[in-house]
Amino acid sequence: MSDQAALAAAETAFTASRHLFDQVTDELGSAETAALTHSQLEDLLSSRMREVTRQLFQDHVRLRELTEQRLPEVVDASGVERTRIERGRSRILATVFGKVTVTRIAYRGSGVADLHPADAVLNLPAGMHSHGLAKLAAIEASRGSFAEATERINAVTGAGIGPRQVQELAVGAACDIDDFYDALVPTPCTDTTTLVVSVDGKGVVIRPEALREATAKAAQVKGGNKMKSRLAAGEKHGRKRMATLAAVYDAEPTKRGVDDIITDPDPREDGDSDDGGQGEGRERRPGPKARSKWLTGSVDDPAAQVVAAAFDQAEHRDPTNRRPWVVLVDGARHQLDLITAEAERRGARVHIVIDLIHVLEYLWDAAWCLHQAGDQAAEAFVARHARTILGGGAEQVATSLEKAARAARLKKNRRKGIDDAIGYLRNKAQYLRYDTALEHGWPIATGIIEGACRHLVKDRLDITGARWGLAGAEAVLKLRALRANGDFDTYWTWHEKQEFARNHQARYRDHLTLAA
Numbered sequence: 001m002s003d004q005a006a007l008a009a010a011e012t013a014f015t016a017s018r019h020l021f022d023q024v025t026d027e028l029g030s031a032e033t034a035a036l037t038h039s040q041l042e043d044l045l046s047s048r049m050r051e052v053t054r055q056l057f058q059d060h061v062r063l064r065e066l067t068e069q070r071l072p073e074v075v076d077a078s079g080v081e082r083t084r085i086e087r088g089r090s091r092i093l094a095t096v097f098g099k100v101t102v103t104r105i106a107y108r109g110s111g112v113a114d115l116h117p118a119d120a121v122l123n124l125p126a127g128m129h130s131h132g133l134a135k136l137a138a139i140e141a142s143r144g145s146f147a148e149a150t151e152r153i154n155a156v157t158g159a160g161i162g163p164r165q166v167q168e169l170a171v172g173a174a175c176d177i178d179d180f181y182d183a184l185v186p187t188p189c190t191d192t193t194t195l196v197v198s199v200d201g202k203g204v205v206i207r208p209e210a211l212r213e214a215t216a217k218a219a220q221v222k223g224g225n226k227m228k229s230r231l232a233a234g235e236k237h238g239r240k241r242m243a244t245l246a247a248v249y250d251a252e253p254t255k256r257g258v259d260d261i262i263t264d265p266d267p268r269e270d271g272d273s274d275d276g277g278q279g280e281g282r283e284r285r286p287g288p289k290a291r292s293k294w295l296t297g298s299v300d301d302p303a304a305q306v307v308a309a310a311f312d313q314a315e316h317r318d319p320t321n322r323r324p325w326v327v328l329v330d331g332a333r334h335q336l337d338l339i340t341a342e343a344e345r346r347g348a349r350v351h352i353v354i355d356l357i358h359v360l361e362y363l364w365d366a367a368w369c370l371h372q373a374g375d376q377a378a379e380a381f382v383a384r385h386a387r388t389i390l391g392g393g394a395e396q397v398a399t400s401l402e403k404a405a406r407a408a409r410l411k412k413n414r415r416k417g418i419d420d421a422i423g424y425l426r427n428k429a430q431y432l433r434y435d436t437a438l439e440h441g442w443p444i445a446t447g448i449i450e451g452a453c454r455h456l457v458k459d460r461l462d463i464t465g466a467r468w469g470l471a472g473a474e475a476v477l478k479l480r481a482l483r484a485n486g487d488f489d490t491y492w493t494w495h496e497k498q499e500f501a502r503n504h505q506a507r508y509r510d511h512l513t514l515a516a
Contacts, residue, residue: 085106
């Protein structure tokens with residue numbers, strides 16, 4: 001097409017959208033519109049201008065159709081040239097403004113699929129829905145149910161999209177998240193900055209066909225629920241598949257003492273404390289603050305793979321293991337085994353610390369074996385023993401609990417809480433060196449990963465009545481983690497580049513020509 005013809009096409013390309021805009025301005029200037037309230041004007045303009053914008057989009061791609069020039073050579077990735085063309089080949093694109101028709105040249109050959117270089121210039125998606133709709137689906141599906149996401153997307157765009165399409169778009173939107181984090185450059189840190197890894201698990205109600213093999217077999221052996229109207233003892237509406245979550249973050253070391261964690265229930269008369277004699281009234285020093293937080297999770301991958309991903313992220317930040325690596329867990333045996341095995345496999349030096357809050361729960365169970373319900377003395381009992389444990393005396397507390405149970409002459413059925421606490425303290429003693437952790441300024445609580453379990457899983461995947469398919473649960477979990485990390489916008493730009501590489505660039509021999 002000559003320059004003069006291209007100019008003429010450009011002058012007439014937007015006639016339809018100009019006409020629609022003129023209609024809107026005429027309507028706004030009418031007597032009927034003068035009587036509308038401001039909210040009625042908002043509704044009117046939202047509806048009218050969405051169609052104007054859709055028509056502008058349509059007119060623009062029509063202009064591209066009119067000015068598209070035949071390329072001198074189009075060769076696919078296998079080296080097969082397309083020697084014939086067909087003009088007027090159309091496809092539908094559903095955008096955030098509505099559906100438009102994209103018409104372009106098809107390059108054809110014998111026994112091979114047609115190629116459309118103009119699609120590469122527009123970076124059109126493989127399916128009908130635009131990247132803009134996919135982005136909205138990713139955001140809204142990670143916030144609430146697919147039904148709510150569908151309602152919000154249609155209210156904003158008028159796209160007429162359905163819940164199944166929203167779910168499919170969310171699944172597609174999450175496909176590059178793992179690769180994105182593999183390619184992300186970590187924030188520089190000093191060798192003294194603590195590198196914290198934390199792992200936890202949370203069950204997700206999964207449809208029967210997506211259960212893990214062992215869970216499915218157990219459900220099959222048990223059989224269905226006996227009654228239709230309610231559950232009997234031990235029965236469940238749905239079986240769960242465990243989602244494993246991991247967090248990695250940096251934290252500048254903050255040295256603390258026992259008094260910074262738990263106040264002494266028996267303060268000395270002279271005002272001295274066990275923490276350098278600074279006194280009861282001094283201000284507590286805050287704990288280490290997390291920064292550059294990275295969250296991940298999977299309901300599809302086994303726990304060992306998620307632990308490996310967390311260690312990958314740790315190595316990405318500290319390839320030579322020069323920084324102190326602190327692994328915070330709740331004390332579950334399988335987690336400890338997985339973490340220990342992964343650290344040994346990599347030759348990484350790690351310091352495993354069990355969350356203090358879980359230890360306190362054992363102490364409270366022990367306290368209720370020796371105190372009546374509501375007895376305020378139980379609080380002092382827990383505080384004294386917790387302070388001893390914080391000072392490195394887990395074995396000392398276990399011995400003290402044993403003596404207290406004997407002194408109280410507790411029967412076997414009354415001392416379970418004490419026995420559980422004693423066993424826990426002795427079995428996990430090597431991971432309860434809080435004195436070392438506080439001296440080095442490390443965190444001693446799993447608040448970050450506990451919060452992640454609530455935010456990533458419970459607040460979305462555990463909503464009432466939800467029964468998940470594996471692909472949908474996996475995508476939503478990864479998208480929520482991505483958004484919690486604050487990386488969504490950066491990821492989306494990267495994701496669109498990967499879509500271009502997959503859907504277009506990979507189909508041609510000459511990548512550079514198409515990319516330009």
